[in-house]
Amino acid sequence: xxxxxxxxxxxxxxxxxxxxxxxxxxxxxxxxxxxxxxxxxxxxxxxxxxxxxxxxxxxxxxxxxxxxxxxxxxxxxxxxxxxxxxxxxxxxxxxxxxxxxxxxxxxxxxxxxxxxxxxxxxxxxxxxxxxxxxxxxxxxxxxxxxxxxxxxxxxxxxxxxxxxxxxxxxxxxxxxxxxxxxxxxxxxxxxxxxxxxxxxxxxxxxxxxxxxxxxxxxxxxxxxxxxxxxxxxxxxxxxxxxxxxxxxxxxxxxxxxxxxxxxxxxxxxxxxxxxxxxxxxxxxxxx
Amino acid sequence: xxxxxxxxxxxxxxxxxxxxxxxxxxxxxxxxxxxxxxxxxxxxxxxxxxxxxxxxxxxxxxxxxxxxxxxxxxxxxxxxxxxxxxxxxxxxxxxxxxxxxxxxxxxxxxxxxxxxxxxxxxxxxxxxxxxxxxxxxxxxxxxxxxxxxxxxxxxxxxxxxxxxxxxxxxxxxxxxxxxxxxxxxxxxxxxxxxxxxxxxxxxxxxxxxxxxxxxxxxxxxxxxxxxxxxxxxxxxxxxxxxxxxxxxxxxxxxxxxxxxxxxxxxxxxxxxxxxxxxxxxxxxxxxxxxxxxxxx
Numbered sequence: 050x051x052x053x054x055x056x057x058x059x060x061x062x063x064x065x066x067x068x069x070x071x072x073x074x075x076x077x078x079x080x081x082x083x084x085x086x087x088x089x090x091x092x093x094x095x096x097x098x099x100x101x102x103x104x105x106x107x108x109x110x111x112x113x114x115x116x117x118x119x120x121x122x123x124x125x126x127x128x129x130x131x132x133x134x135x136x137x138x139x140x141x142x143x144x145x146x147x148x149x150x151x152x153x154x155x156x157x158x159x160x161x162x163x164x165x166x167x168x169x170x171x172x173x174x175x176x177x178x179x180x181x182x183x184x185x186x187x188x189x190x191x192x193x194x195x196x197x198x199x200x201x202x203x204x205x206x207x208x209x210x211x212x213x214x215x216x217x218x219x220x221x222x223x224x225x226x227x228x229x230x231x232x233x234x235x236x237x238x239x240x241x242x243x244x245x246x247x248x249x250x251x252x253x254x255x256x257x258x259x260x261x262x263x264x265x266x267x268x269x270x271x272x273x274x275x276x277x278x279x280x281x282x283x284x285x286x287x288x289x290x291x292x293x294x295x296x297x298x299x300x301x302x303x304x305x306x307x308x309x310x311x312x313x314x315x316x317x318x319x320x321x322x323x324x325x326x327x328x329x330x331x332x333x334x335x336x
Numbered sequence: 337x338x339x340x341x342x343x344x345x346x347x348x349x350x351x352x353x354x355x356x357x358x359x360x361x362x363x364x365x366x367x368x369x370x371x372x373x374x375x376x377x378x379x380x381x382x383x384x385x386x387x388x389x390x391x392x393x394x395x396x397x398x399x400x401x402x403x404x405x406x407x408x409x410x411x412x413x414x415x416x417x418x419x420x421x422x423x424x425x426x427x428x429x430x431x432x433x434x435x436x437x438x439x440x441x442x443x444x445x446x447x448x449x450x451x452x453x454x455x456x457x458x459x460x461x462x463x464x465x466x467x468x469x470x471x472x473x474x475x476x477x478x479x480x481x482x483x484x485x486x487x488x489x490x491x492x493x494x495x496x497x498x499x500x501x502x503x504x505x506x507x508x509x510x511x512x513x514x515x516x517x518x519x520x521x522x523x524x525x526x527x528x529x530x531x532x533x534x535x536x537x538x539x540x541x542x543x544x545x546x547x548x549x550x551x552x553x554x555x556x557x558x559x560x561x562x563x564x565x566x567x568x569x570x571x572x573x574x575x576x577x578x579x580x581x582x583x584x585x586x587x588x589x590x591x592x593x594x595x596x597x598x599x600x601x602x603x604x605x606x607x608x609x610x611x612x613x614x615x616x617x618x619x620x621x622x623x624x625x626x627x628x629x630x631x632x
Binding site: 050053054055058059061064065066068071078130131133134141145148150151152157158159161162163165166176209210211215218271274289292293296302305309310312313317320321 | 344432434453468486487546549569610611
């Protein structure tokens, strides 16, 4: 019974990991895997000699870390606010959740298509900003200084509503007695949120941060691939998009694999570390 | 929530509800704007006059969007991929999950397989070796390339396996003693008992297949098999209403339809299927989060 699954995982997941040895070759598809020439660390020498790698790393980590940090913080704040809605206003809570969760289920092409319209230089967002007195609103998708921020904000916008669900579930487990006791002791609403709700869900919050360590090199491949353009390569080009552009579109197979291999190895180590920490501190297990 | 009628508490509520309305509006506004653009004539759209209400309302953007034969074929391939991909992948994952749900004594390869699955979840060869494998197998530029490489998911298998492990073992033992095969146990006992879980993972996979636009662009050479999202990606970047002009007066046509309006209309059309199943998605995706939290 495991045969179909085994065959598929070996073919499409395990074999490609062995394919990483292409990074040590001058791979030529015409000569094939066995006919291509070995070049040892040649591709890596070339890679480390180029200024691109540092820039790619910096772009990748900036965008990914920005998404993690801002996403975690805003999602938590949003969940805290939702949690303070009275029980008799559940309909209100549900409407807000329905509206805010929706973008999570759409593809980056659809969201990106909407962004292209809304964030255009004369788009509705910039019209609004001009109305507020900002004479030169940013070129969200065209200015390399702004582009990483645009990626971070649009990702947070897409996912904060859905992400709040994990925190909300944890908040329902905070015992109401603690809230009542704090209220009797004279704690205001904000104080209760700060001293009762937040400590109550702290383990989940910490777990989310720890598990996101593994994503520090995942800047959002299909989002960036769809929305970037040569004008913003300086800050918007990340490891994944570079591998795709150089490795596949320009057919520099071995060089592309070498870049990808660096990402695979670092990500592997980071995920292992995050799983270890998550297990150590909250007994979390992948299964 | 504890009742509290103090002024501070009321201020807190006012601010809280205002912020939540703001958050809801922030998510709704881009869709409203898109709708307004899609229903407006070319003039006000080009003049950036349209905000959240259509100006000079017209349906022409939608008429042109629907007249585009490519969008229908893209819809067809998207549905075909989502249906075939989901069926194949849930089938394969269910088959794998059953022996994996047995103890290592009853199914000795279990430990080795767990290690393999974990390794493959954590470490990937990356895009290029994956692409080369698909090509070497002769799948490049076939419909199969859109589903077969994505059919097995260790993660989905683990979700199903966890659920199987919580089913009473006595059911399985009794059936085996009565002469049932493992296949009978799986398909006559385990699967019927797991329908809510299977619905959840099916929706996970269906949404993945529906929303993935990148892999078809990587694995298909000819774009006539592009599923909706992949076609949309090309369309949004090269839309040109003049090419959509069929007959009549070009000037009148261009007064109604604009590139931006047509883009908006096509985007809205592509959102409708997700909107229709959204209540289901919300419900079952929450279940998936709960499942993921269950420890096997």
